[in-house]
Each structure stands twice: as C-alpha cells, then as structure tokens.
Amino acid sequence: MTSTQRPPAEDRGEPESAQAAALHTGTSNLRTLVTRNMRQSGIYVAFVVIVALFAILTDGVLLSPGNITNIVLQYSYILVLAIGMVIVIIAGHIDLSVGSVVALTGAVSAVLVIQQGYAWWIGILAALLVGIAVGAWHGFWIAYVGIPAFIVTLAGMLLFRGLTLQVLDNISLSPFPADYQRVASGFLNGLFGGQGYDAFTLFIGAFAVAGYAVSGFRTRVARIRYRQPVESFPLFVARVLAVGAVVMSFAWQLAHARGLPIVLIILGVLVIVYAVVTKRTVFGRQVYAIGGNLSAALLSGVRVRTVNFWIFVNMGFLSAVAGVIYSSRSNGAQPAAGTMFELDAIAAAFIGGAAVTGGVGTVVGAMVGGLIMAVMSNGMQLMGVDQSVQSVVKGLVLMLAVAFDIWNKRRGGAVR
Numbered sequence: 132m133t134s135t136q137r138p139p140a141e142d143r144g145e146p147e148s149a150q151a152a153a154l155h156t157g158t159s160n161l162r163t164l165v166t167r168n169m170r171q172s173g174i175y176v177a178f179v180v181i182v183a184l185f186a187i188l189t190d191g192v193l194l195s196p197g198n199i200t201n202i203v204l205q206y207s208y209i210l211v212l213a214i215g216m217v218i219v220i221i222a223g224h225i226d227l228s229v230g231s232v233v234a235l236t237g238a239v240s241a242v243l244v245i246q247q248g249y250a251w252w253i254g255i256l257a258a259l260l261v262g263i264a265v266g267a268w269h270g271f272w273i274a275y276v277g278i279p280a281f282i283v284t285l286a287g288m289l290l291f292r293g294l295t296l297q298v299l300d301n302i303s304l305s306p307f308p309a310d311y312q313r314v315a316s317g318f319l320n321g322l323f324g325g326q327g328y329d330a331f332t333l334f335i336g337a338f339a340v341a342g343y344a345v346s347g348f349r350t351r352v353a354r355i356r357y358r359q360p361v362e363s364f365p366l367f368v369a370r371v372l373a374v375g376a377v378v379m380s381f382a383w384q385l386a387h388a389r390g391l392p393i394v395l396i397i398l399g400v401l402v403i404v405y406a407v408v409t410k411r412t413v414f415g416r417q418v419y420a421i422g423g424n425l426s427a428a429l430l431s432g433v434r435v436r437t438v439n440f441w442i443f444v445n446m447g448f449l450s451a452v453a454g455v456i457y458s459s460r461s462n463g464a465q466p467a468a469g470t471m472f473e474l475d476a477i478a479a480a481f482i483g484g485a486a487v488t489g490g491v492g493t494v495v496g497a498m499v500g501g502l503i504m505a506v507m508s509n510g511m512q513l514m515g516v517d518q519s520v521q522s523v524v525k526g527l528v529l530m531l532a533v534a535f536d537i538w539n540k541r542r543g544g545a546v547r
Contacts, residue, residue, distance in 0.1 A: 189510060199381065200388045204394065206508075209475045212450065214401055215448075221491065231289075235265070235295045236259075238468075241305075301466055315393075315459035317393040402494060405494045423491075479500040483500025504528075508525070
C-alpha cells in the first residue's frame with residue numbers, strides 16, 4: 132500500500148461506516164448481554180422487581196400520582212448526595228461527614244435568612260460556599276497531607292455536627308420564606324396548559340426520552356467504531372422503547388398530580404452533568420484510573436493529589452445542595468438534621484453497582500440504587516411496617532449488594 136492509498140472505510144472507522152453498521156451490527160443473545168455487565172444489569176432488574184412487588188403489596192398506592200410525587204420530594208436530597216458519594220467511592224475513598232455538612236449548610240442558611248433577614252438567595256449562596264469550604268478542608272488533609280479519607284471525614288462528621296450546634300445555638304429555626312421553600316416543595320405547572328394534566332411535564336418527559344435515544348445511538352456508533360460489542364439494533368430499539376415507556380409513565384403520573392417538581396429539575400440537571408463529567412471528561416477518566424489502579428494512575432501522569440482534592444470539594448458542594456433542599460423541604464434548620472444521611476448515600480452507591488475496592492460505578496447506577504432504597508422505605512411505610520423492621524430490611528439489602536459485588540468480581544476472575 133503506497134502512502135497515497137487509504138485503508139477501507141470500515142478500517143478507518145469513519146463516522147459514515149460506523150453509523151451504517153449501527154443499524155445491523157450486534158448480538159441478539161440476551162444471556163450474553165445480561166452477563167456482560169452483571170453488576171448493572173442486576174440492579175435494573177432488581178429495581179423493576181421491587182417496584183412491582185410493592186405496587187402489588189400496596190394495592191397500587193405506590194404508583195399513584197400523589198405518592199410518586201412524594202417519593203421525589205422526600206428522597207431527592209439523598210439522591211443528590213449519592214451523586215457525589217459514588218464519585219468518592221469510585222476513587223477508592225469514603226465520606227462519613229455528609230450528613231453533618233447537610234446540617235451545617237442548612238443551619239448557616241437559616242441563620243442568615245430567618246434570623247438576620249437576608250434574601251433567600253443569599254442563604255443559598257452562603258450554604259454553597261460553606262459546603263465548598265468544607266470540601267476543600269477535607270481535600271487538603273486527604274490529598275496533600277495523606278490522611279485516609281475514612282479518618283478525615285469521621286473527624287469531619289464530629290467537627291461539623293458540633294459547629295451546627297454552635298451556629299444554631301442548640302435550637303431549631305423556622306420558617307423560611309415562601310421563595311426558599313419552593314426550592315424543594317415548588318412545582319412548574321400550567322406553562323403549556325392541559326386539561327386535567329400538566330402538558331409541560333409531559334413535554335419534559337418526551338424531551339428526556341428523545342435525548343436518551345440520541346445519546347444511546349451516538350454511544351452505539353462510537354462503540355462500533357472502536358470494535359466494541361453492542362446489542363443488535365432491534366434490541367437497542369426495544370431498550371429505548373422500554374425506557375421511554377417507563378419515563379413517560381412517570382411523567383404522566385406527575386402531570387396528573389401537581390406538575391413537575393422544581394427539585395426534580397435540579398436533580399435531573401445534576402445527573403446529566405455528572406454523568407457527562409464521569410464518562411466523557413479527562414477528570415472523570417482520572418477518577419476511575421485512581422480507583423482502579425493507583426500505581427498505574429501515578430505512572431501514567433495522573434495528578435492524583437489534585438484530582439482527590441477536587442473530588443472532595445465536589446462532595447462538599449453537593450452536600451450543600453442537599454442541605455439547601457433538605458432545609459427547604461423541612462422548612463427550617465434543626466441541630467439533628469442530616470443524621471444517617473451518609474449511610475443512605477453510601478448504600479445507594481453500593482446498591483447501584485459501585486465496587487467496594489473502587490474503580491467501578493456510575494452516576495445512573497447510584498440513582499437507581501437510591502430509588503431502590505426510596506421505594507422500599509416508602510412501600511414499607513405505606514404498609515405500616517415498624518421502623519425497626521425497615522432498618523433490618525435496608526441492612527440486609529446493602530449486605531446482599533456488597534456480597535453480589537464480591538461474587539461478581541470473583542466470577543469475572545474465574546472466567547478470565
């Protein structure tokens with residue numbers, strides 16, 4: 132082959148050939164598709180089964196428009212924390228302080244807005260700045276001093292809980308002004324009209340499905356271009372249709388309740404942004420590299436200290452977002468706010484497929500894991516199950532999720 136000759140289009144990996152191949156390339160073997168990534172496949176199947184089970188046990192109340200709206204409002208702050216926590220866990224760390232940071236940021240906001248009369252947005256901005264400062268504090272000790280994250284954040288859990296008590300002077304503050312409350316309890320309704328339903332909510336649902344389809348097809352084209360395995364095109368279409376049906380059913384229920392919750396928009400934006408950051412940016416790839424093989428990451432030139440620092444700054448920021456949402460939802464700040472939130476966030480990440488040893492996990496998986504916890508909690512509450520039994524069930528589910536991760540890793544090693 133001379134220097135002027137070019138290889139065939141399929142060898143060059145040109146977009147045109149990859150897009151054409153995307154229509155007929157792939158496997159239809161469902162067993163292969165499921166076992167290829169058992170960790171993620173299993174969590175989606177488990178989520179569907181749990182939702183169906185509690186829908187039956189509650190005589191359909193679980194999936195009623197009002198209850199679905201309540202699930203979104205009640206557990207949104209845990210899902211926000213799970214986004215940051217899964218990134219921390221992917222990098223091989225842990226953060227035990229997020230519940231205390233939620234309490235501290237909510238307390239700072241309450242003091243400024245309720246006690247001192249500042250505008251509601253000043254309170255939110257101050258809370259975010261405090262969260263970022265807390266994250267920088269943790270990042271400094273972990274990344275540059277070299278203290279393990281477990282110790283630093285355990286100390287932070289005690290430190291920032293104590294600061295919360297001092298900021299609030301051991302009392303609760305309430306209520307917040309209406310504008311502040313709308314962050315977690317407000318709705319967008321009637322923007323596009325609708326008779327007995329909110330057309331805007333359905334539009335957002337349809338837009339999300341279209342975005343998922345386009346993103347999925349582009350990912351499929353890219354995988355084919357680099358000769359990576361994909362499902363057959365009919366199965367790809369079936370997957371998009373199945374996801375679309377679930378999303379539109381969810382949107383339909385919200386549209387027949389109070390419309391689109393503002394907090395769901397905040398959560399949706401965060402999920403999209405962080406899914407892109409973790410999968411399509413240099414920073415995201417470096418996080419996975421650090422958690423997967425620290426020595427290899429160092430040898431490849433990854434600035435491990437800098438990445439670790441910003442991982443915890445980000446966790447502090449998201450803890451502050453959760454603190455604003457929680458204080459808005461509860462319409463006040465309490466010294467005991469955020470208790471056990473760190474465990475819920477950690478559970479969401481592990482149940483969603485994150486590996487105990489780091490290097491594995493996704494933002495979407497953490498969301499599914501958080502929703503599993505939310506559906507179980509809500510379903511058991513609807514059934515009148517005692518709080519003690521709920522704790523036992525949650526503990527067993529977390530233990531099974533970690534056991535599944537270990538089994539899946541051993542299975543993968545045995546296959547290789």
